Amino acid sequence: MLEVKAVSKNFSGVPAVEDVSFTVNENEYVTLLGSSGSGKSVLLRLIAGLLTPDEGDVFLNGAPITDLPCHERRIGFVQQKYALFPHLNVYDNIAFGLRHRVIDPVKDESIIRKKVQDTIELVGLVGQETKMTGQISGGQKQRVSLARTLVTEPKICLLDEPLGALDANLRERMTIELQNIRRELGVSFMHVTGNEFEALAMGQNMLVMSDGRIVQQGAPQDMYARPQDLITAKSMHNFNIFSGDDLSAQLKAGTSDKLPATKLKDARFCAIPMDKIDISDASAKTSGLSAEFLTSEFLGNKIIYFFKIENGDVCEVEDHMSLRERRELKANATYQLHWKSKDILYYGENKQLLG
Amino acid sequence: MRSNKGTWLLLSPGIIWIMLFLVAPLIMMIYVSFWTQTTFSIKPDMTVASWVNFFSSDTYFGALLRTVRIWFTVLVVTILVGYPVALYIGQFIKNKTLQTALLVTCVIPFWTSFLIRVLAWRPMLGKEGAINIVLQKIGIIDAPIEVLLFTELSVIIGMVQIYVVFMVGPIAFMIGRIDGSLIEGARDLGASTWTIFRRIILPLSMPGVIVGAIFVTVMVLGEFATASALSGRKVNLLGNIIITQVGSLKWAFAAVAGVVLTVVMATFVAIMLRIVNLRNQL
Numbered sequence: 143m144l145e146v147k148a149v150s151k152n153f154s155g156v157p158a159v160e161d162v163s164f165t166v167n168e169n170e171y172v173t174l175l176g177s178s179g180s181g182k183s184v185l186l187r188l189i190a191g192l193l194t195p196d197e198g199d200v201f202l203n204g205a206p207i208t209d210l211p212c213h214e215r216r217i218g219f220v221q222q223k224y225a226l227f228p229h230l231n232v233y234d235n236i237a238f239g240l241r242h243r244v245i246d247p248v249k250d251e252s253i254i255r256k257k258v259q260d261t262i263e264l265v266g267l268v269g270q271e272t273k274m275t276g277q278i279s280g281g282q283k284q285r286v287s288l289a290r291t292l293v294t295e296p297k298i299c300l301l302d303e304p305l306g307a308l309d310a311n312l313r314e315r316m317t318i319e320l321q322n323i324r325r326e327l328g329v330s331f332m333h334v335t336g337n338e339f340e341a342l343a344m345g346q347n348m349l350v351m352s353d354g355r356i357v358q359q360g361a362p363q364d365m366y367a368r369p370q371d372l373i374t375a376k377s378m379h380n381f382n383i384f385s386g387d388d389l390s391a392q393l394k395a396g397t398s399d400k401l402p403a404t405k406l407k408d409a410r411f412c413a414i415p416m417d418k419i420d421i422s423d424a425s426a427k428t429s430g431l432s433a434e435f436l437t438s439e440f441l442g443n444k445i446i447y448f449f450k451i452e453n454g455d456v457c458e459v460e461d462h463m464s465l466r467e468r469r470e471l472k473a474n475a476t477y478q479l480h481w482k483s484k485d486i487l488y489y490g491e492n493k494q495l496l497g
Numbered sequence: 498m499r500s501n502k503g504t505w506l507l508l509s510p511g512i513i514w515i516m517l518f519l520v521a522p523l524i525m526m527i528y529v530s531f532w533t534q535t536t537f538s539i540k541p542d543m544t545v546a547s548w549v550n551f552f553s554s555d556t557y558f559g560a561l562l563r564t565v566r567i568w569f570t571v572l573v574v575t576i577l578v579g580y581p582v583a584l585y586i587g588q589f590i591k592n593k594t595l596q597t598a599l600l601v602t603c604v605i606p607f608w609t610s611f612l613i614r615v616l617a618w619r620p621m622l623g624k625e626g627a628i629n630i631v632l633q634k635i636g637i638i639d640a641p642i643e644v645l646l647f648t649e650l651s652v653i654i655g656m657v658q659i660y661v662v663f664m665v666g667p668i669a670f671m672i673g674r675i676d677g678s679l680i681e682g683a684r685d686l687g688a689s690t691w692t693i694f695r696r697i698i699l700p701l702s703m704p705g706v707i708v709g710a711i712f713v714t715v716m717v718l719g720e721f722a723t724a725s726a727l728s729g730r731k732v733n734l735l736g737n738i739i740i741t742q743v744g745s746l747k748w749a750f751a752a753v754a755g756v757v758l759t760v761v762m763a764t765f766v767a768i769m770l771r772i773v774n775l776r777n778q779l
Contacts, residue, residue, distance in 0.1 A: 190685055191685075192681050192684070192685070211684075212681075212684045212685055213684045213685070213686075213687045213688055213689060214687075216687070217685070218685065219681075219682075219685040221678050221681065221682055223676070223678050225676065225678035225679050225681065225682035226679075226682075227679060227682075227683070227697060228679075228701070229700045229701055238683065238686055238688070238696070239686030239687055239688075242683075242686070242687070242688045242692045242696055243686060243687025243688060244687055244688070244689045244692075245687060247687075290682075290686065291685075291686070294686060294687065
């Protein structure tokens with residue numbers, strides 16, 4: 143439905159988005175994961191028509207919309223800061239698009255009332271209609287912003303970090319609600335976020351963006367288990383990345399069974415899931431990668447232990463509390479870290495997954 | 498209530514100042530307007546003679562109407578001229594430094610004295626002034642336009658030039674505060690540039706227009722110098738009346754004119770503040 147083809151955008155010579163191509167299908171929830179400065183907001187604005195690409199094209203249902211001004215595109219854009227109109231109440235904010243759009247404005251107030259009321263019910267804002275935007279909470283503002291866009295029945299809805307400003311409880315609830323709302327309307331959502339859990343939880347399809355490029359796209363579970371690109375692996379925050387000249391020495395020390403020789407030869411980087419590493423005392427008979435214990439972080443259902451390995455890199459080990467008791471480790475003491483060969487992911491010179 | 502003493506201590510200089518130099522003179526002015534005025538003296542015997550005289554005399558009541566008419570014209574023209582400038586500075590200039598620089602540029606005329614600014618219009622507007630010479634040279638007119646100087650028009654031109662900056666400043670400030678994301682949001686919802694101006698920018702800049710209107714009103718209604726310098730004393734505003742009455746020791750009469758002027762100003766400011774709740778907006 144939405145097709146982005148080889149789109150690039152520079153800001154005074156500095157590339158913000160480079161040669162990006164992807165497709166969003168009908169009735170699909172797509173998440174776009176990227177750290178701040180990765181170009182994800184610029185990409186959204188290029189699609190919405192708030193910026194014009196230097197190169198490439200955007201298509202909607204097969205028709206090119208690259209040169210169409212923003213207000214004629216019928217692409218919904220829910221802004222990060224909500225951008226509610228402070229001089230209008232909740233109802234008028236939501237009715238704004240229906241009343242004032244250039245294409246096919248709704249003149250009949252009774253139709254507007256019906257549509258606005260339906261949307262207000264959908265997003266759970268009943269009873270807030272006459273409040274001014276300054277009188278409602280952050281979560282409600284988020285809903286108004288979403289309702290304001292959805293009521294205009296856009297073909298696709300772009301959400302720029304929609305949950306970024308909400309507290310954790312509300313974020314979790316909105317995660318589920320966003321999915322329900324989308325399913326009910328059958329409209330496609332493209333949700334941009336810097337949070338890997340959000341991206342994994344919400345998307346049927348997921349894109350990872352870094353330095354203006356899409357580095358990987360696919361189903362969230364594949365992304366998490368076998369990231370094809372080293373940047374994806376890093377952005378999952380689930381892997382320890384090993385690199386450098388002593389890579390094979392580190393692997394040989396830490397792997398408890400036989401390593402595959404061919405992959406080892408080509409590998410420049412390796413990723414090992416944090417929860418697949420085990421810790422034993424330095425005095426234990428098993429061999430392992432020597433590491434100095436720094437500190438631990440208790441997160442309720444899991445605990446993360448931080449180690450410093452010989453080359454100065456930090457290695458994190460994650461234990462789920464349901465699987466084992468808390469370990470008693472001494473700060474600045476040396477321990478052995480080890481893992482199994484099958485849990486290692488190998489990346490070559492081009493930072494792509496090997497084999 | 499512990500801070501009561503401190504609060505009063507902090508407030509007292511302001512209160513004393515306002516009592517001595519605003520409230521007391523105001524009360525005095527109202528009081529004096531009811532005194533009995535004879536040609537060379539004034540007695541504190543209460544009478545409404547000066548009030549009756551003011552409202553029944555064509556000269557004085559006419560001056561009131563003229564004052565209101567000129568004030569209203571100047572107000573409308575300053576909004577019409579000032580708003581686009583403010584819109585340009587506040588919305589089209591993205592660079593904050595350049596915004597400030599442009600606003601400072603608007604204030605440059607204030608670096609010279611008020612009277613010089615007013616008098617500088619004479620060589621501009623006069624029969625052999627710059628405008629007439631230029632228009633004649635390029636052949637648009639054959640004879641000089643005489644209506645340009647020493648008329649109501651010249652007073653209006655002079656006042657607009659002097660006071661328009663007080664309109665531009667507050668409006669540019671309000672427009673500059675409008676978050677760009679609001680405009681993007683409205684555009685994404687399908688609104689055209691005109692609709693965005695009409696439905697978003699204009700209502701959000703109204704507090705600026707109101708503040709500007711109050712500034713201009715207070716200054717124009719009290720004006721006398723521009724009127725006498727640019728009209729050759731032909732256009733008499735209420736301010737000019739007060740000056741001449743005080744000059745000829747007609748205190749009661751001057752007081753009546755003063756009270757009337759104050760009431761007109763206060764009414765307008767009150768209405769403006771009713772329209773826009775500034776406390777919510779600023």
